[in-house]
Amino acid sequence: MKRQTYKQISYLLALLFISILSPLQSLATHIRAGDLTLRRTNDVSLEYEATVILYRDVTGVQAGEGLVDFGDGTEAVSVSPRSLGFTEDGETEIIQYTTRHTFPSSGKFKVSYFERNRNPGVRNMEISSETPFFIQSEFMINPVLGLNSSPFLLIPPVIKGAVGQRFIHNAGAYDVDGDSLSYRLTVCLQGKDTPVQNYRFPDDPNEEWSKFTEQCAQPALFYIDEITGDLIWDTPFLPGEYNVAFFVEEWRDGIKIGAVNRDMQVIITDPLNLRPIIEPQNDTCVVVGSDLFKTILAYDQDQAPCYNPDSTIDWGPHPIELEIAQKSDEVKIVPYSDMNFNVTISGSNQQNATGQFSWSPKCTDVRQQPYKITFEAKDKPQAGNTQLGTLENWNVTVIGAAPENLQAVPSTSAELAKHDTKVSLSWDAYNCSGADEIYIYRKIGSLDFNPVCETGLPSWTGYQYVGKVDATETSFTDRTVSQGANYCYRIYATFSPPEGGESIASLEACAFIPDSQYIVNVDVDQTGTDDGRINLKWTVPLDVANINTVTYNVYRGEGDQILEDVDYVKLNGSPQSNQDTSYVDNLLNTEEIQYQYRIELLENNLPTDTTYIATNIRLKADAGLDFVDLSWDGNVPWNLTPDSIVVATNTVGVYHYIYRKIEGDQPSYTLYDSVFVNQNGLRYTDRGNSIPLDDKKLYSYYVSTIGSFEVPFLPEPLVNRTQEITVELLDTIPPCPPILSLKNYEDGIPFLKDSCASPITSNGSNTCSKDRFTVNLSWLNQLGGDCDDDIVRYNVYFSPRRISRKSDFGAPYDTFEHPAGKPLTETVLYDMIDREYVAGVYAVTAVDDSGNESELSNIIEQDNCVFYEMPNAFSPNNDGFNDTLIPMRCPRFTKSIRFSVINRWGQVIYVYDSEDNNGDIEINWDGKDRNGNEVEPGNYYYQGELVNYRLDESDEKVNIKGSFVILRGKDSSTSQ
Missing domain, CATH: 2.60.40 (Immunoglobulin-like)
Known part of the structure; x- marks a missing residue:
């Protein structure tokens, strides 16, 4: 029979939606690695297909019958193996076990596989040839969450690396349902919840397997990137075989619905060769209906950055090959089979590869999660030398095209006279399979928003949700509008779950609904919790018969949403005169509350009209390590981001102005910067300009906004200030761990915990209290260096049993504040009193004012010296x-x-x-x-x-x- 290649086999597995592992007979098959997955066979029953893929060291005996345990209480099923061929080097056979099973009900299931035994000589476990191979994946069947199949892993798990060179593996996980994937390391198992004997990770500091990174930095690194799935060992130092394990977890609607377990073998060699390099690419997106092109460059190395081998040996460069790791010419896996990748080899020794990538995705490819495209480069060394490869990931998100030809038509004059205030929207039919709904958003005034890879309408744009319709609809009527504002709309399409995804937002369409009078200012003049002040202004009505009969009432409510059930309070005792178009609202909590106002027009003391409701513009702040993000918005009838305003006789772009002060350094506000809101939106990031921000200082801000109704009969610019806001930088640097000491007391008298023969008592009698012991903890803070000195409290940890890690302690035994007035440089004392015993494990941590907790102090462990003696x-x-x-x-x-x-x-x-x-x-x-x-x-x-x-x-x-x-x-x- 013709031997199949490693790449062909990996894609045959993918076609089968690979890998659920199951218990085998106790036959020594010398297993190197394995995967375990499930695939639902139909949408009617709970029947699933389980596929086990094992990777067998060919020096071992042949594989026998296997047992798949579905974890639902049913009897395990015996399954016969099927050989899928061998890896290219002929050292590993790939074996498949496939069976079908109908689960009795929905629920969470652990599907496991047991095999005797692993192949011999694995360094990071004891006697691997006598150690069982056990793998267990988790799976949830939940009708509320919909159909589900495990992600399948497109890149095989038996990989070779080299001494002194960075090792990278990626499982090439692909979820056909479009669920989110994350990754985490785990330990290799020999049975249910039973790690293999003396398992150690490859970067164990007590071993000589790792010493430094490929760049000669210390310590060496071993980890899996929880987002990309890259398994990195930087860098192996000793040749040999190592086994590592990890989970590929799938998430839907924030719920973990499964976890595929991979136990894989890393074979580290000491070759006369250097691994190739692929130049990394920035992640991107592509809109359905357009083409994506990218050039991928790879080359083989002839000189390592740190590991300096003998220069007299032919280390390279060698000829190179470049391909998409998930793509196969033999087995078609959509959408990877639709991607084109044409590679050109160049260089005097054919050591350079240039790949021209192209893809024209279809509507069926739209999904919320990006497609991970993994490029693989392998060299072709001389005969007898080890081939080395490398991987590089590139994420591409497929998004829907924008809906087209959006139109917005306001109420006619006749409709307004009948109080039929509305905006009618229409657009072309959205012809993209998989589209689910059309979402409608609007804002007051126009915004020049031209998204590239940003779908939907992000909050910073100021657009607010209005409604949604089925994707087959082509119209919508908005009756939640009021007169006196210019409403601008955008729409976008969403796609059906679980794949999900969105389209680019449409172009903007605006409709102005005229009114007789307008609020033009809601200006925060003073910030406070009980002495805040807001200045209001509005215009004289334009279309009344006799202005002398006009008066006004002013109403105030709370909140940023314009709702019918808002409780409005009338502010003026008697109506204001026709020329008095301003009001000062005092004694407000402008620091915490956003207020909304409306002006009621009265003619001959009878109400005839009201203005559009307007809120004050509210400032928000989010602090980072070295920056402060500001954003602001308000529900106002004017446009906060007009294309231009008229200043004197000049038309200029619109800037909002940032005012700042620094506690202790700058007591009053000064103009700090400005924002061109037509491009940047209602947001600003303060990074300190030329002077970095200081996490020991408080920063206060307010923004002076500029707006316009964009109609010629109303004045502009409209200047309205936000409230003031004070923030401090996010602090993620924890304090240093304290240095802990411990003393024991019995009845208030110090005693040696090991002096069992002569216990000290306070009165020498036989009458004694059980709860008479005190454990006195004292510690010194370590200050300076790279640690935070803003210590405000401490966590005391105690365990009655022998442990060594913080996670084993669980919650702190006690938490208390740093003693008031006590310098951080002095010893802190803490007593655990009225105790029956002193045995246990003790530690303490320091916590700063941002909640960052230090590592554990030195751990003190002590036992009790028991004294119990009977008389004669x-x-x-x-x-x-x-x-x-x-x-x-x-x-x-x-x-x-x-x-x-x-x-x-x-x-x-x-x-x-x-x-x-x-x-x-x-x-x-x-x-x-x-x-x-x-x-x-x-x-x-x-x-x-x-x-x-x-x-x-x-x-x-x-x-x-x-x-x-x-x-x-x-x-x-x-x-x-």
Whole structure:
């Protein structure tokens, strides 16, 4: 039979929607790697096809029957293997197991595969030849979320890398449903929730597998990019075989609906060769109906940047080949099969490759998630040398074309006279399969917005949602408009889930609805929580019969939305005169609340009209590490981004003006910068210009906006200020971990936790409290360097068991503020009081005023030194001295006791259990048997089981035994 190539096989797997792994017989097949996925076979039943792909070291025995466990309680299914051929080097056989299964119901399922055994010699686990191979993928069946199949992995998992050179692998994950994908590392398993013995990641600092990166930086790196899926090892140092594992997780509507598990082998060689390089490309988009072209360049190296091999050896460059890793000529995988990639090889040694990429996507290719196109370059070294390759990802998002020929027609004069205020929209039919709905947005005034790769209408543009219609519709009537504003509309198409996706927004269409009078100013004159002030102005009405009969009422509401149920308050006690077209609104909370206003027109004291409602323009701020993003907007009838305004006799572009002050440095506001809003929108980013922003300072801003109604009979520019806002930079730099010390106290007296034989008591008596221990933690902050000094509180961590990582502690044991007035350079004290024991693991972290938490301090681990000793005699004669059997002095760190007294004939005459006696561990036996009878004087024996407070659970239970004498008589004395 003709041997199939590695690339052909990988695409045959993709066609089958690869890889669900399943348990095999206990036959040693020497497995290198494997994948596990599911594919739904129809949209009627819950039948799924499971496909297991294994990669077998050919030096091992042949594969046998396999068992697929679907994790739903049904019996595992035995499946026969099928060989798909061999890799190009002939060292690995690819095996497929496929079966179908109908799940009994919806739910979450873990589908697993078990195989004995892995191939020998894997460095980062113990005795790999005797270690089972286990892989487990997760899958959700949820009718609410719709049909689902696992993402399939288009790039095979047995990869070769080189010593001293950066290794990169990408699974080429493709989700046919268009779900979002993320990636995370995990450990290799040998059974359910059971890691292989002594598993270590390739960058383990205790091993010599990694020393530095390809650029000679330290430390070496090993990670998976959670977004791109690039698995990076920068850089391996020792040749050998290493196994690593990761999950490809799929998400829909923010819910994780599955996770494909890949366990793969990385084969590191020490070749006389250097890997090729592919020049990276910026991610992009392409609109349906247009063509995407890109030139991809690759070359083989002849000199590594850091790893300097013997120059007398032929390290390259060698001839090179370049291709799309997910594309195959033998198996058609849409949309990769529609992409064209013509490669030209050049150079004196054919070491250069130029690939001309072209693609004309169709409507069926539109989706929210980008297509990941992975380019692969491989060299062709001399015979006997190892071929090396490299990968480079390029994300391309396919977006829908913009709807065309949008028209906006306002109400006619006759319709306005009948109070039929509306804007009628129409557009050409949107003929793109998969389109779901048309979304309609509008804003007051025009905006020169020309998106390239930005779909829909981002919030910074100021457009607001009006409604939506089915994608087959070609018209919409907006009846939520008012007179006195210029309404400008854009529309865009959305595509059906789960693939989703959107189109570019249409060109703008505007409709002006005239009115008789207009609000022209809602200007924040003063910012405050209870003393804010807003100045209002409006125009004299244009079309009244007698201006002398006109008066006005002023109304105020709260919020930025113009809604019918807004509770308006009348501000003026009596109507204002016809020439009094301004009002000052005082005692407002302009710092936190946005206000809206309307002016009511009265003729002969009867209301006849109202203006369009207008809000004050509100400023928002988001701080970053070294910048502040400002944005502002308001629901106003004028255009905040007009194409131009008339100043004197000149027509100029529109700028908004940024005013800033700095706490402590600049007490008053000064003009800081301006924004050309026609291009940049209502937003501005402050990066400090020539002076970087300081995260120790507060920055305050307000914006003076410029607007226009864009009609000749109204004045312009309209100047309205926002409220003031104060921000501080986002701080992500945590403090340094503190340096922790610890002391123990018993009854307030310091004691050595290891001095078991001589416990210190406060009064020397046998009466002692259980909760008498105090653990005193003290620490010093590490200040300076690259750490944040804005420490405001601390988290104390405690675990009663032996642990070593912060995540094992869980939530902090306690959180408290840094003591008021105490310098950060002085020791901080914290007491854990009234404790029954001191054993445990202790650590502390520092937290700054932005909530950044330091790493753990040094971890202090201590155990209890248990003291529990019985006397050799006691005298139950009611003389007030040694009348009961109790432990000598004061027992320490004992949680409970079960205690039995045995007479000389081996009979148990008394039993005590502290759990039945309110936890009292001191026994207090009065010398009476279980029937309440006094026992005779003489020798007795005891045995018991102590449960002590210890760091390790295995040390908690201790058996005790011994003997004692019971003395009776008036003057009996005991020896203890």
